[in-house]
Structure formats: structure tokens, C-alpha cells
Amino acid sequence: MTKSISFYHKTSSIIFVIVSFSLLFLPIFSSKDFREENETFVTRKKLKEMKLINAHLRKINKPYVKSIKGPDGDIIDCVLFHLQPAFDRPELKGKMSLKSVPEIPKGHVGKKSEMKQLWNSNGESCPKGTIPIKRTNAAQISTSKFPNKYSRKDLPDAPSHEHAIGYVTGGEFYGAKAVLNVWEPNVTGYDFSLSQIWVISDLPNHPANSLEAGWHVNPLLHADSLPRLFNYWTPNGYQSGCYNMICPGFVQTNQNVCLGAAIDPISTYNGQQYDVAFMIWKDPKTRDWWFMVGSEVMGYWPSNLFTDLRDHATSVEYGGEVYSPNLGMHTSTQMGSGHFQDEGFAKAAYVRNLEVIDKDNKLNSVNNLSLLAEKPNCYGVRNEFSDAWGNYIYFGGPGNNPNCP
Template structure:
């Protein structure tokens, strides 16, 4: 159902609104407490008027600022054509595109079988014509290592024979062909992250370029990132870059890039439930594919639920096709002495298998003719197998799959 608190109006951050009203509010009373303070000799106190004004301000703020979800997020319902993507000069004055033809061999139901995000657990959603956007706060920005890098990844090398900035991986990948999309199901965990400046994620990468400064990627999956979100919840995320993570791209909707079309899924919001060790397993299915007609890259969640798309003009090489697809886990190790204890996936090695290790299953790619096909040349590789490892396989039920992950620091990874 539509959410009862979603009055569609421009969102005014609380600190901006405070500046707008503070000049008309006597300094004799605190906006937070209503306590009386010392005033200048030429100021006349009118407690009843001030208290009335304070009540009016608080009532108005309650209309502007939506209630927080169970994970502490505030979700704003923003008119679709006013979302950050439409700040881009090439999209100004335009509207989101209609859905494209899906890849052949993909038979979606168009239904989300259950709510998978904490903010929508009570059945709330945004009205038609709007999209749910996780509100970015001042605290979010202050946690970032630098204002200019807020919402961006540090640069990482995608080649499997090099490492950069402490990024470590356990991935399955295909290369050597032309790829127009990829699909996988990933089980979701809540791995421990050692400190604010590290993260743990599991995702798909759709990649093109020379693996130098012109690297193009499209990314989607789940991540735990205390620096970006201020907590340790696993969160649904997207990412893109067209210059190897240097000046372009961002997470989620933190820059003009990804165009969201869905009014039920909040990118960057916490996922629930999660998998448990020796217990229930919860996975999410993701499909990224290139629209053969317009060339945009679309993202689908679950059984046919479209989330939105990356416009083709954001990219150079990905305007044509991808040359590599990766699936797997990534962490950041910020320690200079010894190894971090940040976990990847479930925090357990691949050899523990189902119910204990993390997995990707039903790995597929989209070919030049918009057909969804099984992988024929999946390779698996772990940068630091004593810390995080990976084991691949294939069977009739799961198709191409692999288990991956690990605890980080241990007796074999000191």
C-alpha cells in the first residue's frame, strides 16, 4: 500500500529549514528544549507566543521529515523526474523510460514474493510516480574519509593479478567474449567489518575497457559499509564508473547516474532477513542487461521487478558491450601490520558448503542476441586464499555456482 507519511513535496533538510525560521524565533528559547536563556536588554519575552511558534515549527518539521525505518533510515518519496539522475544535462526535462524487452530464456513473474527491506516491513511503499530514496544526512558525509570521495569507492584494479588499496577478492569470472548482461542469485549475510574504513560486499561486476584509466563497470549486490551507512546492516546497492573509479560514478543515487523506476525498492536500504549459520538461507536474484533498442543497462531484482537503468551515455566502452563479467566477494583490508578480521560473505571458508559458506548460484550471461545463457568458461580465483577462498562447481539444480568467503585474520592469515 502507499505510505501514509509520504506527502510529496520538496525535501528541505532540517538544518536549512532552521536557518529559514531562526530569524523569526526569539533566541530566548531553544528549539530542542524550549528552555529560557539570557536575552539582550532591548528584547521583550513573550513565552506564550514563542511556545506556540515552537509547536508550529515542530509540526511542520514532522511533515517535512519522514519517520525513520527500523534500521534508522529516513526514506523520502521523490517524484521520479526529480531524482538525482535528472540533474544530468542530458536528462534535464525528461522522464524515466518505459521497460525494455527482457532477455530470451528469462521468465519473470513480476512479483516480489516477500518484503526484503526493513523500511518496507510494515507494507509501506511510495506512491506511483515517485521513487523511495534513502535520505543522506550530515552525519553520513562527516563519516567519509574525504568530502570529495563521499559515495565513491577507492580505486581498485580489476585484473586478477594485481591488488590496490587493500582491496581483496574471491571471485568467479568469464572473459574472452562479448557480454550484454549477467544474472545470479546471491545469499545474503551480515559479515563483521573490523572498522569504519573497511567494507565487505558481494556483487556482480559488468566490465569493459582496457583496465587502465578508461575502465567502465556496472555493479550491483549487497554490502556492509559502516563508513557509508553508519551501521553494520547488509544493504542493497548499485555502483558505476567510466574512468576506473577516479572522477565518475557513485554508489546508489548519490550522483546523477542511475535512473530508478521502482517505487517499492530503496537502493541503499537494509536487507532483511539474512542467512544464518547452519540455519535458514536467504538469497536475492539480480539481472543486469543491455536494452538492444536504446542501449541502456537495466537492473532487475527478484522475479521480474525492474529497479531502473544506467543510461548508455554514462559510459564509453559499455556503450557497446562488456568484455568481462565477475561475481563474488570483496573486502578492504586497512591494516598495515597483519590482516584485518573483516569477514567476507558468511565469514566461513568455501569448503564448509551449504548453510555455512556464502554462495552464488545459477550464474548466466546475456549474449549478443539478448539470450540468457549458461556460462561455459567460468574461472575462480582468490587473491588471498588463506584469508578468503572460493570453490566452483556445476549441477542440474544450481547450474554454475561457487562457494566463497572467509574470516580474514586467522592462524593461516595472521
């Protein structure tokens, strides 16, 4: 037993000497070395990401004939029609000719309705043959991919989205029209708030196809709190598609109005109201979907962008939506004017003259309007009817309040 213990001690001593001697020749790593190496890795990752973003910016920020800087700081580029992002899509490269405006739906009232924006408020304009495109920056590229746009179909999987809307479903719809008044709701953090119309194909076991247009306040996308004109499209349940012209899809034909640009003037509480008509409809001949704001025909979404919307829509929606990733108490982001629907005209937001378009390209007043508000103590909706406004809704709310903790 004594011999074994002695051998054990000798062996241990030899191993200790060898290990100690070896350690003298190993490189010494400090916490500073680890930090610098980690920072180098992060820097390389950021550089790679910025390289990809800059490459994408070069694709969508096209050469321009004229550049206009608006009073809000926006830069609007006047881009030749055939150079716009939509024509980067392979299936559209050979179709760059300027389409004639399709037949306006029967029953459309041609009353002058202007979309006024800040970028051209000083009298600036884009030359004939060009279209105005709001210049995109790196921040918009990184945020434009956030999955923060949904229809009611996606609500079970999207509790961070709340709506206060009127809707019709269960028929064949070939478009929609309504008049929305414009506000500047307070939006906090990474939230957004909007008022819009939706034209949706929402078939069972099919991803939603959706066309949407209205105004929104989206600081994450635009880095400010101004209400801005937008449209949006998705062919596959919001897995792809995008706002405005940030990715190829929508073909703009109008030189006077700019997607993504700030709207001015806006409505004031208990004061002057400013509203604009929005219409999306399907051209019976080409089957493309066209978009009109005010009295300006803006352009179209080619039908081959979609699956189910190549034919018709199955539901139409009107009203407001708030998105918030807030997981604590309810967000204080406002919807509409920030006031509840029961306050009525000049105090609550409204959508009036709700109409749908049938297969004969005819406008019809909405019948059998249903209402939805997931959290009516936060954001609510009510509908009414008058000879002047037809079917209409008031909607909105302040978000967080004593009844909406």
C-alpha cells in the first residue's frame, strides 16, 4: 500500500511539472482580447448587413431626372416611368409601355377631391414622363421586412394587432371605395396606427391575398409621426409583399402624388375636417387592380402578382388598425383621432360612403355591414347611415385608459 501511494505522488508531481511548463508557452487571453474579438465579429456582421442593404438601396433608389426636398425633409426623386422598381420583376420587363387608364367604375362621382401633400406644397412638381418616388434609406430597408401587417384572418396568431372596422364578406367583390378623414394620432415606440380600406381574398386553407390603401403614422418606417399616404399588398398571407414601392410590385402611372409622402392638411379636433376618397378596383379587360386617391389615378398592381386575387375578392374592410409589440400594459398609441366613436363628427375618425364594386364594374352601397373591435374599451366602432354619407362608421380610441389597462 505504501509503495502504491509513493508511486502515485511521483506520477502526480511529474504531471504537474509538465503541465506547468507547457502553460508557459500557451498564449494568454484576457477579457479584453475576448471583447475585441467579439466586437470584430459583430462589426463584420454589421458590415455584411450594410453591404446587402446598400445593394438593395441601389436597386430601388433609381436614377432621377429631378430631386425635390420637401419642407418635412423628405427627398422625392422624379424617376422616368420605365425605370421604376416594378419593372425589375422579370415578368414585367417587357411591359413597360404606359397603360391607358381603365374604365372608371360606373356610379363614381367625379367631384374634385384632392390629395394634398407636403413635398409639393411649395409648387414643385415632377416633369411629364416621370413619377415621384420617396427616396428610401437604410432604416426603411431593415424595418420594411418586419411582420407587422395583418388582416383579420391572421388575428389568432397576431394578438399585437387590434382593429376597429366595418366589413362585408361572403360575396364576389371587384373593388371598394370609401372616403377617409385624416388625423395625426399619437404613436408610441415601435407601434403604428392607420386608417384604410382592405380588399381581400380570404378563402379557407388559402393564404390571404390583400390590397390595402389609406394613411398611416408609422415612425419605424418613416422616422417621424406624420400621417402619410400608403398602399400595401401581399400575395401569401403577409409572408411577402410590401408598402408602396419599397419592393417591386405596384406600377405607378401618376406624376402628381407620391406614395409614402406626408399628407397636409389634416383634421383638427372639433374643427375643420380633411378627408380623401380611396378606391381600389379591378379592370375588367386586363384583370389588373387599379388604385385611385382623390381624383388621381395612381397606378396598378399586375394581376399576376397574386393567386386568388387574380379573380375576385371575398371580403372588404374599412376602418382602423393599431400594431404594438407591447407585452405589458396596453399601449397608449391612439387610433384615428384618439377619441372614441361615440363622440361623433369632428371628434372621432370616420370612413364614409362605403361602397363595393361588382363584376359589372359598378359601385354599390354596402349592405349588411358587420362591425369588429377586439377590445372596444381601447378602440371602438359604430355605424350609421345618412342620405349624404350613405353607410359610414365612426371609429378609434386612446388605447390605454382606466377601462383599458
